Amino acid sequence: MIKSLSVDETDTNNIEADVIVLGRSLPGVVVAHRLRQKFGDTMDIKLLDLSGVVDNYSSRNVTFQVPLGEDDRQRESLDAADVYIGNVAHRYIMHYMTEFNIPIPETLFRTEVSDPPQKMYQYRDGRVVTSPNDYHEFSFLNFFQRLELNNYQSSLDRRMSELFRGRREDDADSRTLRYYDRTSMESDLVSFLLLSESRDVMRLVVRTVCGASAHSVSLLFYLHQCYRNGGSRNYVGGANTSLREKLLGYCRKRLTRKLQQSVEDITFLVKPIKTIRTYSDEQVIVETTKGDYNYVCNQLAMAVRPEELSKISFEERLLSNLWEAVESARGLRPRQTKKFQVKYAEKFWRQRGFSGEILSVRGPILWAIEKPVYSTTGSLEKYSTLVGFLEADDEDEANSREAVLAQLVELFGAQAASPTEYRETEVEGFVPRCEDYVALRSLARTSSALVVWGALDLFADGDLAAALEAGHSAYVRLVLSMRPQAQDFDDLSAMQWRRVLPDTSFVTWFNxxxxxxxxxxxxxxxxxxxxxxxxxxxxxxx
CATH class of the missing domain: 1.20.5 (Single alpha-helices involved in coiled-coils or other helix-helix interfaces)
Structure with missing residues (x-):
């Protein structure tokens, strides 16, 4: 059970620990869990929760959750070794799901490939094209549109490989990184793509992946997202682990609950933090707004959200040359991503030969799929439910029910007008502004003798794998700073990303x-x- 610290628990106004994790975000919980797992009672660890809310598990960013009672009834017995681990998102989710012995549904990692029904693509003028092929094949477009989109995807993969594959990411030319960071995806795709439909498809992909328009997303941020998920083509249509997990929330709910339960006895509710300062450059002192007592530690892991970070003042010695990066983190503003769920009495789209998967540049639906059921028998039977992302501005608070149902009627017929249930939810997502991503990456990779910044909670967009990765990386940096001899192969191997040999000169030129x-x-x-x-x-x- 989560505790509340009080002055009565100590003889002084200081509450001391070897390591304090500030923030009960998912990255922060991962840091505390891994430290507890590694050192047990030999290290005094405290996880400080600033939310002021005691719950069994965090529901933040978990969309359309299955009630906890259904968790035991809807498990699919799938051997972890049978799941293809092809990218970073797969790897981190698999690592922690396996650790807690949580069955992993195959439908989370794979879409149907045998006798696939028709998928739908809707043009801006309302025209609909169907195809059994994956969206990244662009079979719904004409020859010239496919040609330049395939060339553009190859160009993105080439630049991604130059930055991140085959060498350490830290070795990438800083001038190149800053150039890509200053360049928006909109300016890049406009300079490369001539045809309007090709541009619309890429804008749709960027908005679906990042939760923001192509004008707001830097080329560097998008390339890094592609690298983490196996390449640029893996994102088209959302047929990848990160987006499916972001939409369905299956792993996040279960992992968050297990992780928080593992550190319950070292988690404490605290008052808002006012100042963080150092004592003789040997200890960190965390002061609350009330000023009744302080938290003192040898190492501090920052795992707060940007709005919480903006309310905390730091002693200058703790930041040194990190002012710019910290200000970039403080300046992050949440962007709203809308998701919908519409339930019907039957799967009438299946009767007409459709899979229920929709990709649309017209809106309000951007991308939708048929919601899978995680069955204990291995059955592929599904709910009569469609779930997906909606096009929405940050200021758009209106319910899109009528517009969504009207679009579904256009696609599937009059039966779509009478759902048994319709719900929408909004999820906040933090997208770095152009020119900010380099600073944020450097902040996440920086660790001093006193403070580790890598666990900052920048993943309110539901990117579970990125949150797990941030927490694990911050944990490794803490161990390296405090007890480097305690690092082992398992700690480091989880951080090793796959590398590939460079393409031939001809392929590189052609791309x-x-x-x-x-x-x-x-x-x-x-x-x-x-x-x-x-x-x-x-x-x-x-």
């Missing part, structure tokens, strides 16, 4: 070609050919 470049090469070749014919005719006549 750099855009639609504009291809057109220019054709024109140049045509001009050279005509010049050759004229020159040859002149030689023959002479």
């Amino acid at each position: 750099t070609l855009s639609y504009n470049d291809g057109f220019r090469y054709v024109m140049y070749c045509g001009a050279l050919y005509l010049g050759y014919r004229v020159f040859r005719k002149y030689i023959i006549r002479s």
